[in-house]
Amino acid sequence: MxxxxxxxxxxxxxxxxxxxxxxxxxxxxxxxxxxxxxxxxxxxxxxxxxxxxxxxxxxxxxxxxxxxxxxxxxxxxxxxxxxxxxxxxxxxxxxxxxxxxxxxxxxxxxxxxxxxxxxxxxxxxxxxxxxxxxxxxxxxxxxxxxxxxxxxxxxxxxxxxxxxxxxxxxxxxxxxxxxxxxxxxxxxxxxxxxxxxxxxxxxxxxxxxxxxxxxLPNKVKANAPKSRFLIYKVYKRMCDGETQYLLYKRDNESIWKGLYEFPFEEFNSKKSIEAELNEPKSLYGSVSHLEPLKHQLSHQTIFAFPILIEFDDKLPINVTLAEWYSVDQIQDLPVSKLINSVLKSLGVV
DNA sequence: GAAGCGTGGAA
DNA sequence: TTTCCAAGCTT
Incomplete structure (x- = not known):
């Protein structure tokens, strides 16, 4: 040898x-x-x-x-x-x-x-x-x-x-x-x-x-990725003449820990998401649907449905730990590929 | 020991 | 389109 x-x-x-x-x-x-x-x-x-x-x-x-x-x-x-x-x-x-x-x-x-x-x-x-x-x-x-x-x-x-x-x-x-x-x-x-x-x-x-x-090499096969269905809620407002978005830092989650993202709600199927999205409602302002995204991870397939919720004024939103960030501030926040795609569709990055 | 953790490129 | 894979580690 x-x-x-x-x-x-x-x-x-x-x-x-x-x-x-x-x-x-x-x-x-x-x-x-x-x-x-x-x-x-x-x-x-x-x-x-x-x-x-x-x-x-x-x-x-x-x-x-x-x-x-x-x-x-x-x-x-x-x-x-x-x-x-x-x-x-x-x-x-x-x-x-x-x-x-x-x-x-x-x-x-x-x-x-x-x-x-x-x-x-x-x-x-x-x-x-x-x-x-x-x-x-x-x-x-x-x-x-x-x-x-x-x-x-x-x-x-x-x-x-x-x-x-x-x-x-x-x-x-x-x-x-x-x-x-x-x-x-x-x-x-x-x-x-x-x-x-x-x-x-x-x-x-x-x-x-x-x-x-x-x-060769022989390997034990990995499990198939699981599907997840999320609605990301993109809250947008004008404050003192600047555009702001509501984001929070993922501190307790395992995936994307430490990165920033929009508040989201998880559903157990694409069907239940569509039902939710088709239900007309406007709590604080106008709601519009953004481009749905499919994000493939090694162990998850995420189907993301971002919606844009625009405010007319400074109505407070009760989302835990989330804060308003200006477009300038968002440039410095670390985000996942998925959230970056949403930011791109918004024209923020 | 097995599952969870990102993303992009190649076949 | 889907699957596999790439200088692995943590829980």
Whole structure:
């Protein structure tokens, strides 16, 4: 297996993509890059990485930023708990660790939002710790190389992958080796249409030898997303000559926590929403229907029916914790893709 | 251990 | 159009 290790390292040194975080060993910058690219493709996150480290170039500046501002930079990237955990951990590093980034696996993994993968990545890249990473790329590359048919998204399958990595892992160059496995999985040993014609491991790859490359990795299938039906209530008013909208910050919910949105009411079917919308009523002002939106999440399908409720005066609205924001103020509020679509249809953004 | 957490691109 | 997937972590 020594030959696999050396071929992979050699391949990486020649073929690695030129990416911003590959020019540094600053644990702060590596940390940011690793968290941004959790469950996220390079194409999708690259500009976010550049913006994030430009705005928050070190852990102190991140720790001193406001949550809203940091979430605004993260807006559109998804999995917002990553951003909130970064912020929390930055304050922890400044306040509890005297600003010194932890340099052992056990200390690194204590950071909120840092799990086995990210701790191993930071440790190996920044501190030469001999800790193998296991991400989606590695699971695919290793399961094919060793023809492992166990489901990789189970603890048993993870253990098998982990044992297999030990056979080829380089403790001498752990950072490069870890990145090499991931880079190979991302660019050659791809999920669909892997480039076996262009692969230097045809002789060593058990899946290739057996003709089962496209059957691996094996995974336990995810559940089908559940449908949700929401009416978003867009309250709009003129106040002192400026247009204002009523929004609130999601503090207690799990999804989109920390982001702002319009108050909503949930229904259990599209039919019940249509019945509600067809019922003519005007409590405080004129009501008009905005463009319905379908928003696909990994685990939910949201059917959103925004309605615009325009006020003639300053009648108070009793919505918990919601506040009026001017169009200018809304530009700085972090919002989900879905709410951003509603704001676009209103011409606010 | 299983479910929840975003978004966008590819097939 | 639908499905899968992408440098995972938390509860």
């Amino acid at each position: 020594k030959v696999v290790r050396e071929k992979l390292l050699e391949w990486y040194k020649i073929n690695k993509r030129d990416l911003p975080w590959r020019h540094t060993k600053d644990p702060y910058l590596i940390w940011i890059s690793e968290v941004i690219f959790q469950q996220t493709r390079i194409d999708q996150g690259l500009e976010y990485y550049k913006r994030f480290v430009q705005r928050f170039p070190n852990v102190k500046i991140l720790a001193e930023s406001s949550e809203d501002e940091m979430l605004k930079v993260w807006q559109g990237l998804g999995y917002y708990s990553r951003a909130r955990n970064l912020h929390y951990s930055a304050k922890y590093i400044i306040n509890e660790l005297n600003g010194k980034f932890p340099n052992t696996y056990d200390e690194i993994i204590k950071l909120k939002g840092v799990g086995p993968y990210t701790a191993a990545a930071i440790g190996s890249i920044c501190f030469d710790l001999p800790t193998p990473v296991i991400d989606g790329n590695v699971q695919r590359f290793i399961s094919r190389l060793f023809a492992i048919s166990e489901a990789v998204n189970t603890s048993k399958g993870q253990k098998t992958i982990s044992n297999a990595i030990e056979k080829i892992f380089s403790k001498k160059e752990p950072g490069d080796f870890n990145q090499a496995m991931m880079e190979y999985g991302a660019t050659v040993c791809k999920p669909v249409n892997p480039e076996c014609d262009n692969c230097c491991f045809n002789e060593e790859c058990f899946a290739f030898q057996r003709g089962i490359v496209n059957e």
